[in-house]
Amino acid sequence: MRDWESDPAEQESGKGGQKELDEQVLGAGLCTGCGACVGLCPYQTVYHDRTVVLHACDLAQGRCYAACPRTPTDLAALRSRLYNETVCTPELGAVKGFFITRATDEGVRRRAQHGGTVTALMALALREGLIDTAILAGEGEGILPRSITVRDPEAAGMQGSSRFVVSPTVAEFNRVCLGNAAKIGVVATPCQALALAKMRTQPVSAAENGIEKLHLVVGLFCGWALSWQKLAALLKKKTDLARVTGMDIPPSCYHTLEVYTTGETIRISLDEVDPCVRESCRTCGDMTAEFSDLSVGSARLPEGWETARSWNQVIVRTERGMDLLELARRLGVLEFRATPPGNLEKLKAASLGKKRTAAIWLAGRGNTAERTGQAG
Template sequence: MRKKRSSQSRLKKDVLEKSLCTGCGACVGLCPYQAVYKDRTVQLFDCDLPDGKCRAFCPRTPSDLPLLRESLFDASDATDEIGPVKEYWLTRAKDEGLRSRAQHGGTVTALLGLAMSEGWIDAAIVSGRLDGREPEGLLIDRAEELADYAQSRFWAAPTVAAFHRAPESGAGRLGIVATPCQAIALAKIRTAKIDGYRKGGSLSLVIGLFCGWTLALDRFQNLLEKYQLSASALTGMDIPAGKNVLELRTAGGSANVPMDEVDSCVREACRCCVDSTAEFADLSVGAARFGANPEEMRGWNQVIVRSGAGQKLVSLARQRGVLEFREAPPPALVELKNAAAEKKKKALVRIIAKSRSPKNLLYLNPDDPVVRKYLK
């Protein structure tokens, strides 16, 4: 019998060498062989084991996405463009202090804080502070500390690795803030049927983030150098609606970098991603930027409620007055869906350019109806 190829070598060939790695951390923290340095996944030594969880959890290895959808969500909520939608809102944190420290409306931080104070989760995993030495996932078990991590960074943090490293006992029920690729990894973890592996059960809440792309850190650092900035000096970054710039904030002020310059720093893996709304999360949150005057929307989030758990948390937030709600203007959802569909189409073109065949979509299955729809 031919020896089964090692999971690690398959990851290397199918993901790393194809520049599909998103740096999500799903293959890291399970063993001593895989590591993340800066925003890159590194294989330290060769491991010859087949059937590794590293490969099983990777969001860029072939997955049965229809099965994941079926296991985690109600079929009646399905949309092709943005995954399952139970509810769609514009929200922001009631707490003004939190809002002032948060990326947009502070919805994610407010919801995590609520879940923690209600005892639904014991701890939350978030990506580390912007000025941290290395992008990393952090386990936070004090609700009052959550606001320290309310800013977004635009490069990958291996948050899923922090989930793997979290002790199995102790913080038993975990909430996690995830990009779309991380949400796929976490969905694979939640539904995994692997002998002796039960940790997926401790994932109580996945809050997804809307995500168009992340930056490749090395190229982005070169760009920062051009603007006499360093990654460690950044206090915040944002893409203000309608300005076509990346706004970089430091203690000394802010700089606007034209988007075409930023575009050259986008991680290749992100160009092959079909998910911009974290379709596999319990609920997904992004900046409100559709359907009305952008200035008027500033400081609000759009929220897609996807699962029963997500719905429960959002209604509790309404009940407790943790979040302020606003009906989304009708064009908002349409515009969001259009943008998401556009991203899917572009990504599929990119994937086919890589694989050189529409029959080979690398990590995607051409028979997945959602994929098939945007392939045309």
């Protein structure tokens, strides 16, 4: 398999500003919509789920380019600076522990996508003062999510279900940093977690960017996200967008996107959904948010999907992540169950599969592949 992390020589030449960002990422269709380049300056903004350039910035170097998860990145260097290399795996990044958990509170589970682990952990971190501010993806208008900032643990519990469309979480982080929050926790997709990691390690200017306020990153497993515009167009053909209450993708054997509405559940074949996938996601090799403190995804259990859908699997990556999970165990916020044998190996295989697909996709894009080293 090709080593597709950018080599260090490329790193130095990889510095750039908005012009390079626009050429290599935005204009190349590789933007993840994470929002890392938004809110630092007046030149980019997010509209719906798309990052747009408002005016030409003209600076040769910018934090926009430095923080973007799709500009060249020395992932190995990043990993060695942020993680204990002894626990790093080639497939999943740092793995200090692997668990099957769910929120003990049934109410949290009901509102959440799966086992409610993320919601429960964020509420716990707020309640215990590990963080004073949490940034989550919440419900926006129609099928559009919106980044929301909460300081009240109860409010954290009100958010939960996925729409498979990205929200500009890092832009929200940039915005919140300007305020009086001191300890910020972020629920992040893999690209958003990578952007935050790059911000922690690559200061480009003396200007304060508030990254030291970042105290917790809870990563989300992610296969891909959908383009809002394309998904909206698809769903409009099936239902009234205002009736959509949530979405999910059961295990791959179903090959279906389930759309929950105020009435019936609509099942759409993934073949039909596939054209709606963001181009950027096809080039992403990070399925498990490797640059987080701990990552959470849907569980796979021998009992089958109906049982598994109310559980999560969790990869703990840092000391801080482990402390939070253990606190949740001690206080009874999370329930744990035994990890089925082979689960971690299956996850590694799936993650490797995504890295492989992404590498092929990148190679197919020609020169672009050379320029956009991606999470490995």
